[in-house]
Amino acid sequence: MRTTSVGVFKVATTGPGDVSGLMSMIGSGAIDPKSILAILGKTEGNGGVNDFTREYAVAALCAALAPRLGLSPEEVEQRIAFVMSGGTEGVLSPHITVFTRREVEGRPAGMSGKRLSIGIAQTRDFPPEELGRSPQIAQTAKAVKAAMADAGIPGPADVHFVQIKCPLLTSDRVEAAGARGNKTATTSAYASMAYSRGASALGVAVALGEIAPDVRDEDVLRRDDLFSKVASTSSGIELMHNVVIVLGNSASSVSAFEIGHAVMSDAIDAAAVIAALESVGLGFAPQAKKGRELVNIFAKAEASPDGSVRGFRHIMLEDTDISATRHARAAVGGLIAGLAGTGAVYVSGGAEHQGPPGGGPVAAIARLSD
Structure with a gap:
């Protein structure tokens, strides 16, 4: 059975074309560009049809990585899975999460359980x-x-x-x-x-x-x-x-990370966010607990289609100035940021068939000290 080691790195960005943080980590040796498998990002666009910050971010990353990999930008886009989600309303902070993977020889003695x-x-x-x-x-x-x-x-x-x-x-x-x-x-x-x-x-x-x-x-x-x-x-x-991009835990992984998830029933389901954190041995902010560290939280956000949240009317679906997906990202982003202690979390709008109506999945990745 193939054994792999997965790395996860969260990098802040100053704009959709900012690749300086990633290049700095590559330059320091923290990230081997040849091991990059996927990059998920949050960009500060509108998240709509004409949100070109997503394409801009992918183009900037491909252009920056191409000479490091000896490939053309087009070949980089075929090699690495890029997912850019537009919209960092409220306290959400633009960033990218870089996933690396490399093959290793077996598991270290004493390592138990499944890893990311x-x-x-x-x-x-x-x-x-x-x-x-x-x-x-x-x-x-x-x-x-x-x-x-x-x-x-x-x-x-x-x-x-x-x-x-x-x-x-x-x-x-x-x-x-x-x-x-x-x-x-x-x-x-x-x-x-x-x-x-x-x-x-x-x-x-x-x-x-x-x-x-x-x-x-x-x-x-x-x-x-x-x-x-x-x-x-x-x-x-x-x-x-x-x-x-599939994220889970496997006995064939020797990574220093673990992932867990829960399902939010609505946009203010703090209990589900806490459950996701607890599934990887963490609590709400401050995160440090039992030798574990929060890396990132990934979640979906949606304006409840019945027009209410726990019996009270919301206007997200009726606002002609701001789309419902932007309202939802801001609301859920604020909730998760408060519990995670950081606005650099991945919250994506539009949760059709992703969790129950008005809710959505929420996953947490933690770094383990061992």
Whole structure:
């Protein structure tokens, strides 16, 4: 059985094009660029269709890493899984989380338990008419299983977070589908973000056996009872396929990290955030406890679709000045930041089929002293 060592590094950024922190860690030898497997980031864009901070951040990272890897920027983007989530409203702080992986010879004597492992995979490119529909669900499920195998995680019980970057529709893409005689799930670019996120999340749920595989096109965004407890999906204009990152614990890993998760039932579910922290041996801020250190928290945020939170009305869905996803990120980000003791946490908006309606998964990664 292949044995791997996974590293996790959180790096603050001063803007979407700032790669200085990562380059400094590479220069000091803290990070071997050849071992970088995935980079998740929060950028200070609007998180919408026209949030080009995501593409800008990926381009900057690829350009910076290319000479270090002896590759072209395009080849870097194929080698490393990049997921940039736009929107750092409220106290959320822009940053990237870098995941490295290298193969090692066996486990050290005395090491017990499962440790953090990571695997990546990609789907094929989707024609616009497949977004938000069964083909995207099926292809995502296939990619999730491939990423689990890549991570050395044999079963769903050890999967704690599945991050996906998925495409969205633009007017040109809708027009291209129509020219071939095909209709898209929606003609709205903004609505397509939700369709793509939702179908991708259902693909995770199918792969992990959380729901039956017979999901239909008409179930996407309509069946609130169908969801994954570990899926986190983010739409972007910069790609036409799904990038899948599976995070979990594996006996084949010798990393100094561990991941756990819980599920928020709504946007103010502090108990779930604490449960996620406790699952990796931590409590709420200050985090240091039992020789463990918080590395990062990853969560989904959504404005409750029924218009209320615990019986009280909210206006997130009715505000024409600020989108509901931005409201939700700010609210959930503030809650998690208060419990984590830092605003540099990964909170992504739009939780369609990612946790129960109005809620979403929350995962924590801790560094172990041993």
